[in-house]
Amino acid sequence: MIANRALRLLGHRVRRANIRLLLYAICTPVFKSSLYRRLLEKSGNEAPEFLPTDIWPGNANRGSITIEGDFECLGTVIRDADTPWLATSVSDAWLTNVSEFDWLRDLRAVGSDAARTRARGLIKLWIETHGSRWQRNSWRPAVTGVRIANWLGQREFLAIGADTNFLNQFDGSVHQQNRYLRHVIKFIPVGFHRTLACKGLILTALSTKNSRQLSRWIKHLDREIEQQILGDGGHVSRSPSIELSLLRHLIEIRSALRDAKEEVSHTLQTAIDKTAPMVRFFRHGDGGLGLFNGSEEDEGWLIDVVLTRSEARGKPLESAPHSGFERLSANRTLLLVDVGKPPPAGFDQRAHAGTLSFEMSVGKERVITNCGAHFGATEAWLKAQRTTAAHSTVTVENMNSAELLSVGGIGSRPNSVSSERRESDGNIWIDAAMIGYSGAANADHTRRIYLSANGGNIRGEDTLSGGNSQKFVARFHLHPAVQASLVRQANSVLMRTPSGSGWRFRATGGVISLQESVYLGVPGQVKRTV
Numbered sequence: 087m088i089a090n091r092a093l094r095l096l097g098h099r100v101r102r103a104n105i106r107l108l109l110y111a112i113c114t115p116v117f118k119s120s121l122y123r124r125l126l127e128k129s130g131n132e133a134p135e136f137l138p139t140d141i142w143p144g145n146a147n148r149g150s151i152t153i154e155g156d157f158e159c160l161g162t163v164i165r166d167a168d169t170p171w172l173a174t175s176v177s178d179a180w181l182t183n184v185s186e187f188d189w190l191r192d193l194r195a196v197g198s199d200a201a202r203t204r205a206r207g208l209i210k211l212w213i214e215t216h217g218s219r220w221q222r223n224s225w226r227p228a229v230t231g232v233r234i235a236n237w238l239g240q241r242e243f244l245a246i247g248a249d250t251n252f253l254n255q256f257d258g259s260v261h262q263q264n265r266y267l268r269h270v271i272k273f274i275p276v277g278f279h280r281t282l283a284c285k286g287l288i289l290t291a292l293s294t295k296n297s298r299q300l301s302r303w304i305k306h307l308d309r310e311i312e313q314q315i316l317g318d319g320g321h322v323s324r325s326p327s328i329e330l331s332l333l334r335h336l337i338e339i340r341s342a343l344r345d346a347k348e349e350v351s352h353t354l355q356t357a358i359d360k361t362a363p364m365v366r367f368f369r370h371g372d373g374g375l376g377l378f379n380g381s382e383e384d385e386g387w388l389i390d391v392v393l394t395r396s397e398a399r400g401k402p403l404e405s406a407p408h409s410g411f412e413r414l415s416a417n418r419t420l421l422l423v424d425v426g427k428p429p430p431a432g433f434d435q436r437a438h439a440g441t442l443s444f445e446m447s448v449g450k451e452r453v454i455t456n457c458g459a460h461f462g463a464t465e466a467w468l469k470a471q472r473t474t475a476a477h478s479t480v481t482v483e484n485m486n487s488a489e490l491l492s493v494g495g496i497g498s499r500p501n502s503v504s505s506e507r508r509e510s511d512g513n514i515w516i517d518a519a520m521i522g523y524s525g526a527a528n529a530d531h532t533r534r535i536y537l538s539a540n541g542g543n544i545r546g547e548d549t550l551s552g553g554n555s556q557k558f559v560a561r562f563h564l565h566p567a568v569q570a571s572l573v574r575q576a577n578s579v580l581m582r583t584p585s586g587s588g589w590r591f592r593a594t595g596g597v598i599s600l601q602e603s604v605y606l607g608v609p610g611q612v613k614r615t616v
Contacts, residue, residue, distance in 0.1 A: 135293065187236040194240055206248060228274075228280075230283070234289060264286065278328055324424075325378065340358065362393055362398035370447040372447065383458070414516065425442065435495050439488040443477035455478065457476035471606055478561060482557070531550055561603075566613040601616065
């Protein structure tokens with residue numbers, strides 16, 4: 087058994103091997119060398135001729151925490167943090183996020199001289215500790231691209247009261263990071279991270295008014311867009327959070343091009359127009375995102391800002407067949423249903439085994455959810471949140487509907503997933519089928535969901551078929567704000583939301599029980615629920 091599992095994992099590694107990543111790994115010793123460091127130092131330190139405007143709001147409360155000497159990121163605070171990118175008791179995701187310098191806009195939101203002094207001090211320390219020495223987290227191409235964009239976007243704020251030595255260090259580091267990106271862009275596989283690297287290169291080309299480089303990187307971005315955005319506007323990763331993040335970055339690139347009086351490509355504009363309605367598709371009534379494939383709620387007000395700046399008025403689709411999701415809405419009731427296969431290799435690093443799972447909200451209150459994703463979590467939590475058991479669907483024999491690889495991504499997966507939508511007099515039916523649970527030939531799962539026209543009646547039917555009798559559990563994770571109690575001799579559950587509305591859950595063909603669960607939909611928080 088162990089030998090078979092090891093051989094299967096080796097097979098997945100071989101199939102997922104990417105020549106670009108292998109070349110990047112081979113070149114890593116070069117990037118660490120003093121010779122390459124001296125090459126980057128010859129990049130110059132000319133001041134930018136154009137500066138993009140950072141169009142996103144910051145959080146003054148987080149900025150105040152940073153001024154006081156502590157540091158908050160992904161819901162986790164570390165104390166006395168002059169070099170947070172060197173923290174040892176946090177996850178790789180935390181270190182990556184810190185190294186992108188998104189938190190600079192929090193200091194800008196404070197707007198004081200103390201905020202500028204703190205920002206300049208942290209940047210200077212980063213240049214001293216990481217700017218001249220290649221580090222795995224800090225110098226990932228996508229991280230570098232985002233950091234360049236953030237530095238350029240905040241340079242005007244940082245320059246007020248700054249001395250010449252700091253500005254020369256700052257501008258020199260931007261040129262060095264840009265030169266590094268130009269070297270490694272060819273090693274980045276097609277995907278979301280390549281888009282972020284392109285963003286850094288585009289904004290640097292704008293800042294130096296290098297029209298030849300700008301044209302080159304715009305063409306790179308257009309190719310990435312064409313390969314990543316599906317026909318319905320969804321992202322190939324099938325992650326609502328990545329969908330939102332991609333839209334933000336594309337809007338930021340468009341804004342910089344407009345400010346610089348440069349042409350916005352048709353591909354970029356079309357991508358924004360198609361992606362914005364899909365972000366709306368994934369929103370619940372509280373304004374946050376559905377929790378599929380590594381997503382968190384995200385802040386509703388910030389999503390409003392992103393959608394406003396998109397200038398795209400397209401309404402959310404009811405069916406997203408390319409992305410593999412259905413949206414059922416009646417009166418105040420909303421259901422989001424995952425009816426698609428896991429994303430393809432290369433785009434599945436954050437994918438969950440949540441096929442045929444669904445979420446339900448009524449008005450601004452979530453009722454049934456998936457567990458979500460907490461990126462500041464330990465490795466144990468990162469693995470647990472990807473399992474089928476962490477989703478509101480059926481688990482067969484305590485297995486996952488798709489194999490979760492320890493290195494990230496999906497191994498064996500369902501043979502096929504299909505769905506059919508029917509509507510009559512405002513009533514909606516979804517019939518979805520997963521053939522080959524976890525890739526097995528003898529286990530299929532079909533799920534039918536019905537939503538009445540008035541939104542007050544939801545019915546579901548799960549059917550398992552196969553050659554052998556198999557144990558199964560149908561889980562429905564409740565939002566932490568929902569109170570639940572067994573009634574009528576434990577044959578139904580009464581659920582109450584904070585507003586006082588009540589829902590009764592009944593089931594036939596099985597035993598109902600209430601068990602503890604967790605909710606990971608809010609950054610940095612692990613909430614108990616049932």
